[in-house]
Every structure is written in C-alpha cells, then in structure tokens.
Amino acid sequence: MIKNSIKNLICGIFLFSSASSFAQTEISEKRVSELTNLEISKGISLHIISPEPIQFVDLSTNNLTGDLPAENIARIKITEVSESDSIAAKQNIDLNDLGVITIVCQSFMVQYKVNYLNFKRDAVTNIQIQPEDMQPLEYPKLAFSNTELQKFSLDILRKKMVNKPIREVKSLKQTMQINNVYVVNDYIFLDMTFLNSTNLGYDIDAIKFSVEDKKIYKATNNQSIALNPVYQLYNQKQFKKNYRNIYVFKKFTYPNSKVMKIRLLEEQLSGRAIEMTVKYSDILNADTF
Known part of the structure; x- marks a missing residue:
C-alpha cells in the first residue's frame, strides 16, 4: 500500500x-x-x-x-x-x-x-x-522548449562580437557588459560578458535581474520586482578572466520611471559586486535573428 x-x-x-x-x-x-x-x-x-x-x-x-x-x-x-x-x-x-x-x-x-x-x-x-x-x-501561446532556446543561444554565441557593447560598467577591476539584445517572438535574449582583471578568480554567488524605480526618494518607497530568466545557456559558478553567457526572459515591459538592474555578486565577503542599469530603450532597440 x-x-x-x-x-x-x-x-x-x-x-x-x-x-x-x-x-x-x-x-x-x-x-x-x-x-x-x-x-x-x-x-x-x-x-x-x-x-x-x-x-x-x-x-x-x-x-x-x-x-x-x-x-x-x-x-x-x-x-x-x-x-x-x-x-x-x-x-x-x-x-x-x-x-x-x-x-x-x-x-x-x-x-x-x-x-x-x-x-x-x-x-x-x-x-x-x-x-x-x-x-x-x-x-x-507560441513557446519555445529549452532545446530550442539552447539552439538560439548558441546561434548568438556564433555571431561576430560587436566592437562596442551596448552597456558597460567597471568596478574593482571587474567589468560587466551587455554585448547585444535580441528578440525572438516573445523572448528577450541578453548576450552578456563578465571580465575579471585581477589574478584572483571570481566565485559567482548570483546574477540578479530586477526592475526598480529610477529615482528613490525614500528607501521604504523603492519597489523592486525580480526578473527570473526562463533559461540561461551556462550555469558556471566560477571564472578566471572572462565569462560570457546568454540569459533568456519572457517578454517584459517597464515605464520610463523604472530601470532594469543587473547585479553580479561574489560568494565570499570580498565586496566584489558590480551593478548595471539598463534603460528600456536598450530593450526596445533589440535585434532580431
């Protein structure tokens, strides 16, 4: 029984x-x-x-x-x-x-x-x-399987890298880049690269995506909405010098009063965290393939 x-x-x-x-x-x-x-x-x-x-x-x-x-x-x-x-x-x-x-x-x-x-x-x-x-x-609704999302992501990796990334931020000898943004039907693909200019390897705790208020007048009034990728090509947890990955999201929108935040956090209490702000115009200008 x-x-x-x-x-x-x-x-x-x-x-x-x-x-x-x-x-x-x-x-x-x-x-x-x-x-x-x-x-x-x-x-x-x-x-x-x-x-x-x-x-x-x-x-x-x-x-x-x-x-x-x-x-x-x-x-x-x-x-x-x-x-x-x-x-x-x-x-x-x-x-x-x-x-x-x-x-x-x-x-x-x-x-x-x-x-x-x-x-x-x-x-x-x-x-x-x-x-x-x-x-x-x-x-x-037209939805892609993980196998199809993997194929699209690999196709993006095979594309020639643009000379200048769409967005780039640097902090503590760490660099975060958005190489390009692509849209396929109702899916948004972020092609991202993370660079480490130190000799100390980077242990990834999390890569967090969220939509937040552009201007924060009071800490208690800040509204943060987490964005979770429906697929990511690699699940790598550590890199020495560079790490490139594709993050896939179902279609989302946000008003001009808000921005998309991307945070790379390290496992240890080293303080090596880096944050990027993405404007909605970067999403709207996404390429297709």
Missing part, C-alpha cells in the same frame, strides 16, 4: 504541475499494439532520458512505479511486493503486460508498452527517447 501511495502521489504531482502548462493539438491516434515495446526486469531500474525537461509522467498500472531523479530523466521499475503482502497482491502483477508509460515533455509526448524480461543480464538500464516515438504538442 505504501508503494502504491507513493506512486499515486508522484503521478499526481506530475499531473498537477503540468495541467496548466501545456495543451495538445491533434495527435495521431495510436493503439497499444502500435507502441514501442520496452522490457524491464525485477530489481532493475530503467532510465528514460529525454532531450527536454519532463513535465508529466503517467504509469497506467500499479505494476510500475517511478520518479524523476533529474528534470530530463524518468526512472521506472517494477513495483516491489514485500513478503508481508498478500498472495493475491503478488499475483496481481501481469508479467506479460506491465502497462503503458506516458511521458509528456515541453514540445512532445511519447508512450511505451512495457513487458516483463525474465533475464536480468539482458535488461536495458537506460534508453534515449527517439524522434520516431515523439508525438508533437502545441502550446496555447
């Missing part, structure tokens, strides 16, 4: 978290007999690796249980039955047909029919989701 409760809880969480995030258009009808077959042995976990973050997993029977050890990996195994459980519960597992696994990602879904494999030595422990098994999904 505990195992089944955990399984139902996991599936419920997956369903709740994804219910408001995706909507599917017409998906070609598929029968169970047409699904790709997977084989699982008792005591062996099968890891299904997705090219995109997984939004939702459904296990059609109590024969299977699973979790998400990483955002793009679903771990599935045969439900274990303890010796204290009834004989009827043990016999409930149909070894020839363990059920169907449905995995929904950002831009596609995939389904597998699971069969029992008696020989552990022949068991497969991980598989990659293949394009031929994917059924495309469409969102209510």
Whole structure:
C-alpha cells in the first residue's frame, strides 16, 4: 500500500504541475499494439532520458512505479511486493503486460508498452527517447522548449562580437557588459560578458535581474520586482578572466520611471559586486535573428 501511495502521489504531482502548462493539438491516434515495446526486469531500474525537461509522467498500472531523479530523466521499475503482502497482491502483477508509460515533455509526448524480461543480464538500464516515438504538442501561446532556446543561444554565441557593447560598467577591476539584445517572438535574449582583471578568480554567488524605480526618494518607497530568466545557456559558478553567457526572459515591459538592474555578486565577503542599469530603450532597440 505504501508503494502504491507513493506512486499515486508522484503521478499526481506530475499531473498537477503540468495541467496548466501545456495543451495538445491533434495527435495521431495510436493503439497499444502500435507502441514501442520496452522490457524491464525485477530489481532493475530503467532510465528514460529525454532531450527536454519532463513535465508529466503517467504509469497506467500499479505494476510500475517511478520518479524523476533529474528534470530530463524518468526512472521506472517494477513495483516491489514485500513478503508481508498478500498472495493475491503478488499475483496481481501481469508479467506479460506491465502497462503503458506516458511521458509528456515541453514540445512532445511519447508512450511505451512495457513487458516483463525474465533475464536480468539482458535488461536495458537506460534508453534515449527517439524522434520516431515523439508525438508533437502545441502550446496555447507560441513557446519555445529549452532545446530550442539552447539552439538560439548558441546561434548568438556564433555571431561576430560587436566592437562596442551596448552597456558597460567597471568596478574593482571587474567589468560587466551587455554585448547585444535580441528578440525572438516573445523572448528577450541578453548576450552578456563578465571580465575579471585581477589574478584572483571570481566565485559567482548570483546574477540578479530586477526592475526598480529610477529615482528613490525614500528607501521604504523603492519597489523592486525580480526578473527570473526562463533559461540561461551556462550555469558556471566560477571564472578566471572572462565569462560570457546568454540569459533568456519572457517578454517584459517597464515605464520610463523604472530601470532594469543587473547585479553580479561574489560568494565570499570580498565586496566584489558590480551593478548595471539598463534603460528600456536598450530593450526596445533589440535585434532580431
């Protein structure tokens, strides 16, 4: 019962978290007999690796249980039955047909029919989701998957660097630059470079983005709204001399009375922090590609 409760809880969480995030258009009808077959042995976990973050997993029977050890990996195994459980519960597992696994990602879904494999030595422990098994999904508003955002970000890195950055600030031999701003549909891409002119490496605590009042008359009246990137190309935490990254935001606007603030903060109490102010005109003049 505990195992089944955990399984139902996991599936419920997956369903709740994804219910408001995706909507599917017409998906070609598929029968169970047409699904790709997977084989699982008792005591062996099968890891299904997705090219995109997984939004939702459904296990059609109590024969299977699973979790998400990483955002793009679903771990599935045969439900274990303890010796204290009834004989009827043990016999409930149909070894020839363990059920169907449905995995929904950002831009596609995939389904597998699971069969029992008696020989552990022949068991497969991980598989990659293949394009031929994917059924495309469409969102209510045009949204890019992390894979697509990664492609756009890499395309930006391949572009020739401009001679002069759009914005640049220097402090304590640290430099922060906005090389360029790009817009693709409802996404804003900030191409940024951080330079360290010292021989002491820089340990990044955080890079914070916010929209704040341009003029602050009283500290208590300052309104700061955090802006969180929906994607960033690299998650590097330390750099020696230079660090370039792409930060992606869903479309945002702010009035002339406010500015965008970008802060680079170091982990240690070294005081090496640097802050940049970005005008809205810099966003409005963004390039397209």
